[in-house]
Amino acid sequence: MISLLWLVPALPLVSALVLVLFGSRLSRGAVAAFGVGSIGLSALITILAALSFFSAPPAGNSYTQVLWTWIDVAGFKPEISFYLDALSLVMVLVVTFVGFLIHLYSAEFMVEDEGYSRFFAYMNLFVASMITLLLGNNLLLLYLGWEGVGLCSYLLIGFWYREPVNGLAARKAFIVTRVGDTAMSLGLFLLFTQLGTLQIQDLMQRASQQWQSGSIYALVAALLLLGGAVGKSAQLPLQVWLPDAMAGPTPTSALIHAATMVTAGVYLIARTHVLFALAPAAQLAVAIVGAGTLLLAGFSALTQHDIKRVLAYSTVSQIGYMFLALGVGAWQAAIFHFMAHAFFKALLFLGAGVVIDAQHDEHSIFRMGGLRKELPITFWTFLIGGCSLAGLPFTAGFFAKDLIIWAALSAEGGQPGFWIAGIIGALLTSLYTFRLIFRVFFGPSNTPVTKRPGYAMTVPLLLLAALSIVGGNIKEPFLAFLHPSLPATIESASAFLTEVQSEATAATVFLIGLYCAYLFHLQKGTLADALVVNPVGRTLHQWWFSGWGFDWIYDKAFVQPFIRAAEINKSDFVDAFYTGVARWAELFYRGLSQTETGRVRWYAMGMAAGSVVFIAMVLFL
Amino acid sequence: MLVRRDLIVVLMSLEVMLNAAGLAFVVAGARWHQADGQVVFLFILAMAAAEVAVGLALVMQIYRRFKSLDVDALSEMRG
Amino acid sequence: MELAFYIAGVVAVISTFLMLTRLNVVHALLYLIVSLLAVAVVFYTLGAPFVAALEVIVYAGAIMVLFVFVVMMLNLGKQGVEMEKQWLTPGIWTGPVLLAGILIIEVLYLVRVGTASLPTGAVEPKEVGIALFGPYLIGVELASMLLLAGLVGAYHLGFRKDEKQEIQHGRDTYERRATASGNSVLARTDRLARTP
Numbered sequence: 003m004i005s006l007l008w009l010v011p012a013l014p015l016v017s018a019l020v021l022v023l024f025g026s027r028l029s030r031g032a033v034a035a036f037g038v039g040s041i042g043l044s045a046l047i048t049i050l051a052a053l054s055f056f057s058a059p060p061a062g063n064s065y066t067q068v069l070w071t072w073i074d075v076a077g078f079k080p081e082i083s084f085y086l087d088a089l090s091l092v093m094v095l096v097v098t099f100v101g102f103l104i105h106l107y108s109a110e111f112m113v114e115d116e117g118y119s120r121f122f123a124y125m126n127l128f129v130a131s132m133i134t135l136l137l138g139n140n141l142l143l144l145y146l147g148w149e150g151v152g153l154c155s156y157l158l159i160g161f162w163y164r165e166p167v168n169g170l171a172a173r174k175a176f177i178v179t180r181v182g183d184t185a186m187s188l189g190l191f192l193l194f195t196q197l198g199t200l201q202i203q204d205l206m207q208r209a210s211q212q213w214q215s216g217s218i219y220a221l222v223a224a225l226l227l228l229g230g231a232v233g234k235s236a237q238l239p240l241q242v243w244l245p246d247a248m249a250g251p252t253p254t255s256a257l258i259h260a261a262t263m264v265t266a267g268v269y270l271i272a273r274t275h276v277l278f279a280l281a282p283a284a285q286l287a288v289a290i291v292g293a294g295t296l297l298l299a300g301f302s303a304l305t306q307h308d309i310k311r312v313l314a315y316s317t318v319s320q321i322g323y324m325f326l327a328l329g330v331g332a333w334q335a336a337i338f339h340f341m342a343h344a345f346f347k348a349l350l351f352l353g354a355g356v357v358i359d360a361q362h363d364e365h366s367i368f369r370m371g372g373l374r375k376e377l378p379i380t381f382w383t384f385l386i387g388g389c390s391l392a393g394l395p396f397t398a399g400f401f402a403k404d405l406i407i408w409a410a411l412s413a414e415g416g417q418p419g420f421w422i423a424g425i426i427g428a429l430l431t432s433l434y435t436f437r438l439i440f441r442v443f444f445g446p447s448n449t450p451v452t453k454r455p456g457y458a459m460t461v462p463l464l465l466l467a468a469l470s471i472v473g474g475n476i477k478e479p480f481l482a483f484l485h486p487s488l489p490a491t492i493e494s495a496s497a498f499l500t501e502v503q504s505e506a507t508a509a510t511v512f513l514i515g516l517y518c519a520y521l522f523h524l525q526k527g528t529l530a531d532a533l534v535v536n537p538v539g540r541t542l543h544q545w546w547f548s549g550w551g552f553d554w555i556y557d558k559a560f561v562q563p564f565i566r567a568a569e570i571n572k573s574d575f576v577d578a579f580y581t582g583v584a585r586w587a588e589l590f591y592r593g594l595s596q597t598e599t600g601r602v603r604w605y606a607m608g609m610a611a612g613s614v615v616f617i618a619m620v621l622f623l
Numbered sequence: 624m625l626v627r628r629d630l631i632v633v634l635m636s637l638e639v640m641l642n643a644a645g646l647a648f649v650v651a652g653a654r655w656h657q658a659d660g661q662v663v664f665l666f667i668l669a670m671a672a673a674e675v676a677v678g679l680a681l682v683m684q685i686y687r688r689f690k691s692l693d694v695d696a697l698s699e700m701r702g
Numbered sequence: 703m704e705l706a707f708y709i710a711g712v713v714a715v716i717s718t719f720l721m722l723t724r725l726n727v728v729h730a731l732l733y734l735i736v737s738l739l740a741v742a743v744v745f746y747t748l749g750a751p752f753v754a755a756l757e758v759i760v761y762a763g764a765i766m767v768l769f770v771f772v773v774m775m776l777n778l779g780k781q782g783v784e785m786e787k788q789w790l791t792p793g794i795w796t797g798p799v800l801l802a803g804i805l806i807i808e809v810l811y812l813v814r815v816g817t818a819s820l821p822t823g824a825v826e827p828k829e830v831g832i833a834l835f836g837p838y839l840i841g842v843e844l845a846s847m848l849l850l851a852g853l854v855g856a857y858h859l860g861f862r863k864d865e866k867q868e869i870q871h872g873r874d875t876y877e878r879r880a881t882a883s884g885n886s887v888l889a890r891t892d893r894l895a896r897t898p
Contacts, residue, residue: 602633602694607797614804621808629785631727631773635734638765639718642757646741653748658825658833661753662841665834668760669845673852675765679772680859686776693785 004051004060007067007084010094011137013040013047015130018123025119034109037122041105041129045098052091063087063486064203066139073142080200085139089487092337092480093136093269096344100261101129103462107352108253110458111359115251121161125257128154132262136269141190141200144270148186148234151263152179158258159250168249175243182233182240186270189226192219206276215280224277224284228291231267235321237295242552244318245302248310252355255310260317260351261344268324268340272488275333279489289329293410293423296322298550300430304437305547308365309354312438315549316391317347319427323406326424330416332409333488334481339402341480342390345473346399349387349466356380356459357442361449367438372447379460381443383467388439390470392432393512400508401474403428408504421504428508432515440523630685630692634678641671707747714740725783727773731766738762752827 017040025033055065064087071081086094105125112121131150138144160172194200196219197208213220231237236244236259247259258264271278271288278285296319303315320343327336360377361370374381390399407428410420455463545551597608627633645664652660682692689696714737721733738761745754778785834842 600697602697603628607801610798610801614801614808617808618804621811627722629727631769631776632722632730635721635730635769638761639721639734639737642738642741642761646744649745649750649753650748653750653825656825658829661750661825661830662833662838664753665756665830666841666845668756669849672760672765673848675768676852676856677859679768680856682772683775684859691785692776692778 004054010044011130011133013044014126018126021119021123033119038105041102045102048098080140080142083139084137087487088484104257107462124157158254159247171246171249175247178243179233182230185226186230192223220280224281231270235264235267245311245314256348256351260347271328292322292325296427301546303434327406330413334484335405342398342402346387346390346470353384356455360451362452367441369448370442371445374443376451383463386467388435392435398474401477404505429511432512436519710740710743
């Protein structure tokens, strides 16, 4: 069963091809069958492979399936081969299963759209690329998947391409992630030239043999890979594209920008953890990036009024938690949080999709309200997802986040500062989550409900809600399962709190956030307005609303100078070469057409002169 | 032929040139004692006859249309 | 014999030169005929009597006669002389004279450099005839086809539109008398008759 591993990326790829070629001729049902069915089959095969992996673990706790040799030149021999170990198994399971639920949801959500087959083609291509990324045995194949998901992200963000805004958002996403991709490819070049291979396991072995801890090569390579991860996962300083990426359809936001693509960076760092362990400075950088991002995004999420943008900033913040975990050496905690986050964030996005649909495409939470009675299933599932996100005790999110917050203090790379950042982040998470829930589902109804979801949309919601609750209970076996792939977190002795105390603090913070949100947004709505009217409050509000001004900074620092330089260079000398050729030809034409006078005597003169010249040449040369 | 603008004179100059070429051929044939020179002259003669016939018919048409025999007036094919 | 050659040669050159400079077209024609006759004499002195005869009969006889016919038909007269006087400015001669001068220099050079040997003996017409019926047979056939083409072309080009109109007019009147149709036919013929 495990030898069918290659089908897992192949099925969505084939489905994408079929939909691209024949999609416009198939009926809605057929398209949905291809789109959803392929992912469903992939999920099934993954589950079966996982079962066989559990029951009879292969040698070395990893299974490699080589398909064929991709390139073979001068000793560089990457193959198309898939590597299944605990880490990639967990991630592929989550991607295919959550992906299947999201595809099922979007079969109904997108049913009225005229680009139905195009949507499923892109989504399937995305899943195929993501799985290639996760299963790739060498960094080149991983990079192929990396680029593939970047492409599909662009295509899906700009799905409704007739609106220029969507195209701009898609371009912004692509260009910003491109910056990260360039850093990553430079890192790949460095790794290859120094260590001679890109095959991940060999790479890690050679790195640990040849480079000592703190080696400059390891540091530079790790920082470059971090650059790539930062771009793809929308962390500081490249986080600007994710909020604008909400211009795409909601299932896209759920799949790509919540559960899967943005976690590609986390996967990359987890896979190459040996490299980061060899470069403590880089690892510290990862932790700082994570901590900074989670605070920045948390404050920004507090001020947003588009429901999807709140969730987008929330995603950025939660991935910040994952980066923080990676940075302090809590590798398994990061993956655990990834799994929990995939469940509840996808759930939240899908619920938001239902809400937006029901409110007649209204996105602003200040114009919603009272949906508790109208959309009961959506309300309860959304509430569960939100609680899991905020860290209600004994939900999946609680276990995951507290593990990270505890590790931020207790792990070898941990600092009290990280712990404080984690706690503040949890407070902010609770605040903005319940602000969102109270505004949308409680209070008076501002916009009437026009559409209710059908079964294809509610079943995924229910399943994800169930997973959000119970998913955390497998913490101990889960961490043990990941042990062969990722080292356990090394605890240092100098923590000033115990684990239970840390968890208690987190729970308290959750309650504080809940109460404040209740106060501001449910009981006395005017209190929130008063805060905003206050001049200090207003400045802060605007600053956080615009994502701490990063868009403005990038515009002034990069975009405007580039545009100005392009305008100055509009007629550069290279152009002169091409226009020069054209002008020269035109000159020749004009000159030659002068000789075409139409007069016989002129032509005769030409012939006579020519023959004289020829005779002279024959005689004298 | 390059100097005169009268169409008839142009054609006459053409005849002169053909004649001169034929003369050269005959002289060459006589120099090397072969009949080829005279044979070629015969062909040139036949060709000149045909050309004169067609050319003069054209002259008539041109005179009828342009009312003059100026060679320079016939420059409608200029580019 | 050689004297005849040189005299005929001089006559040919002079008469050609005079032909080029005459203002009256008919005068130029007559000088051309003289030139052709002189060349015929040159041919005879070179030992090609057949060709000389051909020159006189065909070239001076047929082709020049054609020229004379056309010139007479066009009937330019006094105004022709005036036109020529206008056109023939002295400045016009410079270019051609230059080119011709270069050619003459080249010819003289060739004469100096080349192997000088006078032509000896004549080529019999019999030999020419055998050559024509032998290796040059195809040429003969092609020449006859060329003459046919020239004939047809000349006929077609010389066809005057008035003649066409006369025939058309005759046909139309016949139609009119035969069918007694009416004004449309008359109108058509009237329009045809009015076009120049």
